Amino acid sequence: MKLTTAIVLAGGKALRLRPYTNDVPKCMIEVSGKPVLYWILKWLKNNGIVRVVLGVAYKKEVIEAYVAAEDFGLEIVLNDHSEAEGTGDALRLAIERQNVRDEVFLAMNGDELTDVSLKNFLSFHLHHKPVATLLSCPLRSPYGILTTDSSHTIVDFQEKPILERYFVNAGVYLLSQEIRAFLPERGDIERTTFRELAKHGKIKAFKYFGFWNTINNIKDIKEIEENVDILKETREE
8 A cells, every 4th residue: 555645734823933924824934945844745745645635724825825836746735724623623624625535644734844754654554553643753851851869969961852761742643544433523633533542542653763843933943954954865765
């Protein structure tokens, strides 16, 4: 089986990134001279995706103009979910309105950047056969961590280390068609669908230790730009 369809939810207002998002949606903030959406679409294309459903709402005309002017070598359709109440509802509307019938498809937030191999991600999903598989990455501490000895003397400092015992939801998912029965008419997928799937043992975590970052603030943009060569080096599988 090949993974060919991706849904990218790119409709958020990103209030924490004002004034950068006063006139553009979050996915159109530039990283090293290119919108975040550019890097996402490039990665999807290089991993074999052929059809992308962009879930849009806030400043949707900016995204519409951008994808119309660029040739990404992808079939790109826009799904307006302005009336959606949460990410679960937005995903449900994208699947239903754009007739996403693939046995397994990708869904993701429009502010996530990674170089994970979708081939490996899909192999894991097909082997375990859950309803959903989440890309899961180790937590990076937002603070420096210190180590003390028995006499309370500080013996070591680690500046914002990777905490490999703890994993976070990276906002990139592989979903089987059974997901339809678990999607809400309102509410975020993380608080509704995924919790329900966890109760039934129908959700898996694909642990990835490579590059991943999400854009929540200005510091995130600068950190991604420091690693942008990783994105540029992504090659088609």
